[in-house]
Amino acid sequence: RNFAHHGFKVAVFNRTWARTEALLAMKEPNIDGYKTLPEVVAVLKKPRIFLLMVTAEFVDNVVDQLKPLLEKDDVIIDGGNSHWPETERRQKAIEPTGIHFVGMGISGGEEGALNGPAMMFGGHLQDWENCKRVLLPIAAKSQDGAPCVDYMGRGGAGHFVKMVHNAIEYADMQLIAETYYIMKNALKMDNVAIADVFGKWNQGVLKSYLIEITEKVLRKKEGDKHIVDLILDTAEQKGTGKWTSQDSFDIPSATPAFAEAVYARVISCLKPERVEASKIIKHHPLEGFDIKVTIDDLEKALYAVKIICYAQGLSMIQKASAKMDYGVDISKCAKVWRGGCIIRANFLNDVSAYYTNETKNLLTIDFFRTAVEERVQSWRKVCALSTIQGYPIPLYSSCLAYFDSYGSDVLPANLIQGLRDFFGAHTYERVDKEGKFHTEWEQH
Incomplete structure (x- = not known):
């Protein structure tokens, strides 16, 4: 529908005809539905561009059906959450046919798909040159009007960058959850007061999509009860955060924030075990310590840890790009992430402005290092209070250890x-x- 709204004629196929019929029933102009892949191939102009939006495990099956129908210079774009090694395997397998295979990470959810997602294109540069005419118009636009789609690099670069994007998303959400946990338990704030804080933060340096929707989630009620209080405290996952943590060991690149975000979800899903353990484990909070944490401290700490999470993610992309010869321009990643995607944030304007391919780590840039140093005492107070009281904040804690380790000349x-x-x-x-x-x- 997004393509159609921008004047492109779209041929649609779904293995379930009922899904196609439901789309056609909307009577959108420029959309035609077909019952078979050969019918779709027959109506597309050459060189053809196919955008696959299927789950990763079905990509091979669809590609196998398409290969006999396509010709040299036709392009298949995998827009799903495929793991980058699988993308590179598919690229090598299809290369002898002259058909081009592209791995393109897409972020934005249902809203982004319709109104403009962020897209990370990976493959041959010439494929980008051939496909960008249809991708630039449908992409989200950042505040300065720039389209949030670009060429990330060779091979599986598009899906690699999207994988790290998702890991940052995991870390961002865990960080927000830990902040909420501290406000609720240490500061004894109710949901409305916490929502008010996130609403205020969304007017400043922390302005982002995730902060914005956190306020909305905290305010939403069912009858006289807040829905967030009715949600079981078990967070599921689809695997991209796990992939990032696993791949970081092979590169190698230090990304403890992503591992902690994944482990936090794993532990959350041990609900029956946790309930039983809570009956016998005593936390023994320390007495005699008077550490006062304010909302201002939390805002400063949250921003500092956010910088650390991005430092780890961007460093991982940079190291992977060098190892696998992707040719990724890190500033392009930040620019693409400024709109449409789940981690979009004003903060990324500064990242795209300051980060160069010579940068080793976000913390080596004066702007970001100074921002963390100005906030680190508040950050330490948050960690100290939580440790003393027995509140688990694995992301805050592990990122502080990363900061102290990265800045140490002797370990x-x-x-x-x-x-x-x-x-x-x-x-x-x-x-x-x-x-x-x-x-x-x-x-x-």
């Missing part, structure tokens, strides 16, 4: 390497001379 890894050499003769490097060394630790 205790020397002892770890010594232990590895002791039991496994793994050798070690020294600070006083070049080379690899091994010590016979039990010889006197």
